[in-house]
Amino acid sequence: MSEDVTAADQPEVPAEGGIVAEVARMSPAELAAHEAEVAEAVAPDREIEVAVGDTLLAMQDVTLQFGGLVALDSVNFEIRRGEILGLIGPNGAGKTTCFNVMTGVYRPTSGQVVLEDRPLGKRKRHEITQLGIARTFQNIRLFGEMTTLENVVVGADARHKTSVLGALARVPRHHREEREAVERGMALLEFVGIADRAADKAKNLPYGYQRRLEIARALATEPKLLCLDEPAAGFNPAEKEELMGLIRKIRGDGYTVLLIEHDMRLVMGVTDRIVVLEFGKKIAEGVPAEIRDNPAVIAAYLGVPDDGAA
Amino acid sequence: MALLELSDVSVHYGRIGALSGISLTVEEGEIVTLIGANGAGKTTTMRAISGIRPLSGGKITFDGEDITKLRADLRVVRGISQAPEGRGVFPGMTVLENLDMGAYARKDRKNLAEDFERVFTLFPRLGERKSQVGGTMSGGEQQMVAIGRALMARPRLLLLDEPSMGLAPQFIQQIFRIITEINQQGTTVLLVEQNAQQALSRAHRAYVLETGSISKTGTGPELLADPSVKEAYLGVA
Amino acid sequence: SARTDTNSGGDSGSGAAAPSKPADAADPKGDGKATCSGVSLAYAGTINGGNAALGQNILWGVKLAVQQHNEANKGCQVDLKQFDTEGSPDKAPGIVTQVISDPKIIGAVGLPFSGESKAAGPIFEQAGLVHVTPSATNPDLATHGWKTFFRALGNDAVQGPAAAKFITENLKAAKVCVIKDDSEYGKGLAKAVSDALGSKLTCSDDVKTKQTDFAAVVGKVKSANPDAIFYSGYYQEAAPFATQLNDAGVKAKFVGPDGVKDDEFVKGAGDASAAAYFTCPCVPADAFTDFFNSYKKLAGQEPGTYSPEGYDATTILLKGIDKGIKDRAGLLDFVKNYDGQGLTKHFKWDDKGELAKTTVWTYKVDNGKIVKNVEIK
Amino acid sequence: MNHVVTFLADGSDWINFDVGALRDQFWNDTIEGLSQGSIYALVALGYTLVYGVLRLINFAHSEVFIFGVFGAYFTFFGLGFRPGPTPELGAGELILYLALALIVAMLVSGATAVVVERVAYRPLRRRGAPPLVFLITAIGASFVLQQILFIWRGGNQERAIRLMRPQEVFTIFGASVTNLQIIIVLASIVLMLIANTFINRTRLGRGVRAVAQDPDTATLMGVNKERVIMLTFLIGGLLAGAAALFYLMKAPTGASYQGGFLLGIKAFTAAVLGGIGNLRGALLGGLILGIVENYGQSVFGGGWRDIVAFVLLVVVLMFRPTGILGESLGKARV
Amino acid sequence: MNAHHTASPPAKVSGMQTMRDKWNSLSRVQQWAVLIPLVVLIYLLPVLNPPLLTTEPNYNFPIAMFDVARYALIAIGLNVVVGQAGLLDLGYVGFFAVGAYVAALFTSPDSMLHKLPYLAVLPLAVVVTMFFGVILGAPTLRLRGDYLAIVTLGFGEMVRLLADQVPALRGNSGFQTVGHPPGTRADGTALFNQTDGKPWYWLAVTLVIGVLLLVGNLERSRVGRAWVAIREDEAVAEIMGVPTFKYKIWAFVIGAAIGGLSGALYAGQIGFVNNQKFDVTTSVLFLAAVVLGGSGNKVGVMLGAFVIAYLPLRFSGIAEYKYLIFGLALIVLMLFRPQGLLGARQRLLAKGREAYQRLLGRPEQISSDSSLVAEPGKEAGA
C-alpha cells in the first residue's frame, strides 16, 4: 500500500514534513499514483462493476408512530447499489427519522427495512453498522476528546475482530488490525481532505472539518450504504461546491450514498434519483429533472422560485 | 447615534484569538448582515454582543450605553435578543413553554397572545405541535422554535445566527421575507448568514468577516457585485 | 449469693464495702534507685475514637503509674508512647504494627477492647512484644496460644454467669431480654449471660456498632415485656438505646456490663439511666485513697472503669524495667513469671495469660452518678 | 405464621422471613415510615433541585443538613434547655420554641448551602470544569464542613435535648399516631407544597427549569443564571434545615458531626428512586423509601433495613431506569 | 475550503507541558532507558528510606509504601471504569471488599471453608470479583450515568452490610490470620508477615507494573477506543458499531478484577478482615485519587493515589486536622487544575506514535487540555 503509511520496515521518515509536505512536493504523475493508492486504501475489496443497480436496501411499508404522531407512513422506496439517492422533503417530513429507522435507532411500528434481502428485524445498532449501513448526523456528533485519526479508527474498529483477551495479550491479529486501521484511517482523512489535522482533537476542528470528519468516520466502517444527513448545513456556496465533488468521489469509489439535503443546487447537482417525503409519506420519486418540475413537490417543498433562490 | 456599536472588539478562546479588533455599527432600523467562511468569527461576534462571551479588548455600546461589562441577562432586558447558532431549544420544554421563555424578560405581558399568534401564523407547524417537547422535534422544526422564540421577545435589536440553517427552501424564502417585515415594523436586525445571496439582497449594509477581522463593508448590492465576494461566498466561480 | 443484706439488688443504697489498698500492693515508685535508659512502654487503645472514655480511663491510670515511677526514679526515665486504635478491630492491626516497629518499646498496656485485641494479637505475637490488657474480657482471647497475651482481670466466662445471677437473684427478674452488639465482646458476653439465664431468657436481639435508631429492637423488647434487659455492648450504643426504651415506655430494669459502665452512658441516656445497673470485673477505686487522689490530681477527674487495672498493669511492666530488663524477650519472661500483689488483685498468670482469682462487682446509677453496688460472689 | 429460615452452620438465624411481624406491625411501620420518609423527602428535594439545575450530585448537602441540626440544637441550648429530662412546656411555649428553632435551622442550612455554592462551585463554573471535578469538590466541601463541626464540637454525639415527648394522639388500626409524627408529616408536606408551587408557578421557577436544560440559552432569554443557581441552593438548604429540626426532634441521639452522612445517602437514594430532577418524585421517593424500609425491617430483621432500601432502588431502576416519576429530561435525539 | 480555517491548536507552554512533549518525542528505546532505572529506584524505595520522603517515626515506611502501591493499584482499576469508560462508580470499595473477603474466607482459620494457599487465592479473588462485576453490571449498566452512581454506591454499601448480616462473613469480629505468600527467612519466620512491609511492597509494585502493562495494552486497542467513545457519546458509539453494553461490562469486570486483587493483597498484608473498612468514604477516597491525579491518565491516577495514601501518613503530626486539610486540598486542587494533576489524554492507537510522526512530522497532539480554556457551552454545567 501507500509507502507513506506503511509499517515499521520502512526507512526512517524524512525529518521535515510528513505526508502533507510530501504530497505538496509530488509531481503530477506521482500525485496520480498516490491518489490511486489512497483510493485503494479507502475502498478495499470493492467490486465496483459487479451488481451495480441491484436493490441494496429497501424500505418496505415502513410506518413509525410517536404516540399519535405518524412520522413515517407506509414508506416504500429502494436504494440501488452504486447510486446517489437524494431524500428531500419539508421540515419534519421524516427524513432523519428514515435514517433512524435504517440504523436501528428506532424500530418501525410496522413494515420493515431490508438490507440485501435480509430484514433488519430486531438487530442492535452496532450489528446494523456491521451489516453495512453508516451515517452522519444532522447535528454533528463527534468524539470530541479523541483525535481526528482516532475518530476514524473507531469507525474502522467496526470491522475488527480482535477480542478483549486478544488485545490484552497483543496477539498478531491485533497488530495487523491496528496497522491497517491507521493506514486506512489516514487514507480516509486524506480522501476527505483533512489529513493535516489528524493529530488534533476533534472538538477543536473548524465546523467544516468536523462535517468532513463525520463522513470519513462513517466511511471507515466500510459501509455498503452511506447516509449523509444535511452534510452541507452551515456551508457557504463555495464550500458546498467542494462537497459535491467529494460526494461524487465517494460514489466513484463504489459506495452507495443516501443524501438528505435542503440545498437544491447540491441535491439536483449530485444525485441520480430523488425520493420526496411529506408528512411521513412518499409523494414523489424520480430523477432530478422530474422532481424539479413535479407540481406536488413544488407545492409541498420547493415553493415558487423567489428572487435568486440559492 | 448608532443603536449598536462595536469598537475594536477582540475575543479569545483560551489562547486562540477568534476576533482581533473588529469595529462595526448597526443603526436603528437597519438590517445589517455579517458574512464569512466557517470559523471566521461570526458566531463569536454574536456571542460577544449578547454577552455570553467576554471581550478580551474593545468596547460595545448599545443605545448610547456602554454595555461591555453588562451581564448577559440584563442585555436582554435592554432589548437585545438572539436566536443562537445550534438553536438552543430547551429540550425538556414544550413548544409553548419554549416560546414563553422568549418573553421571559418582557415587562408587557399583555400582548403576548398576539405574539403567539404571529409565530403560529409564521410557522403553522409550531401551532400544530404546541405541546410537543422541544427535544423530539426535527432539526428544522427546532430552528422554527428558535426563531419564534427570539421574536417573542419583541426586541429592539434582533440577532439571528444562521436562521436558514436546516430549513426547507420554502421556509428560507419565508424567513427572509419575515426579516424584512419585522424590520419594517421597527426592529433592528443583525443577521449572520451563509446564504449570502439572500442575506445581502435584503440587507441595508453588510460586513465581510475574514479570520477574525472585517475585510470589507458596504451596502448589500455593493457587496453582491463585488467579484471577490462573489467568488468566495456566492459560489460563482 | 450477692454480698448484700437487702433483697432488692441493693436498691436501698447500702453497697458492699470497697476493698481498700492491700498493704503489699506493688508500687510503681519502687525503691527509687532503678537505672535504665532508652526504654519505652506503649499504651495502645482508643483515645479519640468511639467509646473513647473507656480508653481514657485506662490511659490516665497508665500515665499515673509512669509518672510516679519516673518522679521517683531519676535514673530511669521510661517513655510512654500512646497509640490510638480508635477501639476498632480494623484499625488496630495497622496501629499495632506501628507499635512493634518501634524497637524502643518493650512492653505494652492494651489493647482495651476484645475485638481489637483479637485482630492485633498475632502481631504482638510475631514481634514477641508482651502486652497486658487491663480490660479486654472475651474469654477466647486466651485460647489462641499467644505467648505475649496477659489479662489483668477476670473474663466474661466469669462476668456472664455473675451478671445472670445478679439479674435473677438480686433484681428478681423472671423474664430477661439480652440484647447484644456485633462486637467480639458483646457477642461473647451475651452468650455467657444467656447460657446462665437458661429459661429466664425470654427475648434477644442484635444491634450494630454505631447504630443510632433502635426502633425495631425496642418494639421487640416492648412486646416481650421483660422484667430486665441486659445490654451486652458498649455505652456508645447503649445510651441511645436506653433512651429509646424509656421513650417507648419500657419499664424493665436496664443492666449493662463493663462496656456500658461509664459516665458517658449516664450523660447520654439522661433520664433513662436513672435506674440502670452495671456489672463489671473491675474493682471500685474509691477506697484506694492514695491512688484515687493522685489520679484525680493528674487527670482532673475521678478514676473510672479500669483505671486501677491500667495502673496495675503498667506497674508490673515498670517493675520489670526496674529490674534492668532492656529487651522484649526479657520483659515477656518477667511478666510470664510474675507473682505479686497489685492494687486490685493478686497477679500470677497461667500459661494462657489468665489470672486465677477474680471478682465481679455491680454498680448502679445514683443521682446521676455511678456508684458501687455489691460484689457478686 | 412465623417462618424463620435459617441457613447457617452456626445455627443462629441471620435472616428472618417473618410475614407475621409485618402483619402485626403494618400500620405502625406505615406511620413511622411516613414520618421518616418526610424527612428523607425534604432532604431529597435539595439533591433533586441542585441536580436538576447543575447536573451535580451535591455531596455536601448532607452537611448542609447537619449544620441545620446543630443550628436547631443550639437554639434549644440558647433558650436554656439542656440534655436530660424533658421539660414540661405549655402548648404555646412549645410552638414558639419550635418555630424559633425551625427558623434558625432553616437559615443556618440555607446559608451553608449558599456559601458552599459561592465558595466551591461557582469558581469552577467560571472555569468550565468537567462534571467529575464538581463531584470531587463537593466531596471536599463535605469533608471540610464535617471537620469544622468536628473541630468545634469534637467527635462525640451531642446529647439529646428534647422539648417534647412523643405522645399518642389517636390510633388507626391499632397503631398509635403520635403528635410528633403528625407535626413532622404535616409540616413537611406544607413546606414541599410551597417549594413546588414556587418552582412551577413563578417566573423565577421557569428560569430554574430553563437553566437546568440549557444554561447558556437561558441567559439569552434574560434569565439571571447565577441568581437562579443561588436560589436553587437556598431553597434546597431551607428545606434541609426544616428536615434538620424534625430529625432532631425525632432522633433520641442528638447530633454528631457525621450524623448527616447516612441520612444524606438515604435522601439521595430517595431522590433517585422518585426520579432525580423531579420535585414530586423526591416526595414520593422519600415516602416510599421510608415506608418500605420499615416493612423490610419487620420482615427481615433490623439489620436488613438499609439493604432493603438499596435493593428497592435497584429493582425500581431496573424497571424504570429514570426512577418512578423520572422524565427522560433533555434526552437528545440523534 | 480550508483556506479560511485559521484555528490552529494552542501552543501551551507550561513546564509540565514541555516535559510531556519532550517525553513523547523520545523513541521507545530512549524511553526505556529512562524507565528502567526509575523502576529499579522504585523497587529500592523502602530499603533506601530517603530522609525527606520517609514517614518514620510516625509510620513504618515500608508499610506506608505498600499502602501507596496498593492505592495505586486500586486507582488504576477504578480509572478503567471511571476514567476510560466514563462510568461513575461510587461503590468501588465493594469489589475491594469482595477481594479481601475471598482471601479471608479461603485462608483464615476463622473461616469454615477449605483452606487454600494464598497465592492461589489471588487469582481466585480476581475471578470472583469479575463475577460480581457481571452481577452488578448486567442489570445496571443500562442506567444513565448518575443513576449508575447511586446504584454502585448502594452496591458497595450492600457488600458491607451483608458482611454484617451473614454470619459466615463474621461481621465486626472478622477473620484472623489471613494467609500470605510462602517463604521463610533465615531465622525461620515467614517472609511475608504483618510487620515487614518490604516483601509486600515488592509484590504490590510487581502487580502494579503487570496490571499497568495489561491495561495499557487494552487502552491502545479497539477496546480502549470503544471505552472512550462510549464516554464521549454513547448513542453515537453504538451507531458507529461499538457494542456498548459488552464493552461497558468489560470495563466493569476489569475494574472489578483489579479492585479484587488489591483487596486480597490488602487482606494478606494486614492479616485481618472485618466489615468496618469498606464504607462509602473509602470509595470516595479511591475516586478522589483518580480524579485528583487526572482521570483517564494512568500515571496521573497513580500520582493521585500517592497523594491520597501518602500525605496523611507523612504528615500525621497534623492528624487532627487531617480531613479538614484533605477536604480543602481537594477543593483548591480542583480549582487550579480541574483536569487533575496530570490531565493528559491517553493514547488510543497502538501504532499511533509512529503514524502521527511519520505522517505529519510531529508527535500526536497528546495534550491540548483545554479544560483550562473556558468553553461557553460548558460554563454552567456540572
Ligand SMILES: Nc1ncnc2c1ncn2[C@@H]1O[C@H](COP(=O)(O)OP(=O)(O)OP(=O)(O)O)[C@@H](O)[C@H]1O
Ligand atoms: N422522538 C420523537 N418523538 C416525537 N416526535 C418525533 C420524534 N422524533 C421525530 N419526531 C417528529 O417526527 C417528525 C419527523 O422528524 P424528522 O426528524 O424525521 O424530520 P426531518 O424530515 O429530518 O426534518 P428536518 O428537515 O427538519 O430535519 C417531526 O415532526 C418530528 O417532530
Ligand SMILES: Nc1ncnc2c1ncn2[C@@H]1O[C@H](COP(=O)(O)OP(=O)(O)OP(=O)(O)O)[C@@H](O)[C@H]1O
Ligand atoms: N469553544 C471554542 N473553543 C475554542 N475555539 C473556538 C470555540 N468556538 C469557536 N472557536 C474558534 O473560534 C473561531 C471563530 O469561530 P466562530 O464559531 O465564531 O465562527 P463562525 O464564523 O461562526 O463559523 P461557522 O460558519 O462555522 O459558524 C474558529 O476558529 C473556531 O475554531
Ligand SMILES: CC(C)C[C@H](N)C(=O)O
Ligand atoms: C473497656 C472494656 C469495656 C472492654 C470490654 N471489656 C471488652 O472486652 O471489649
Ligand SMILES: [Mg+2]
Ligand atoms: Mg432532519
Ligand SMILES: [Mg+2]
Ligand atoms: Mg457560526
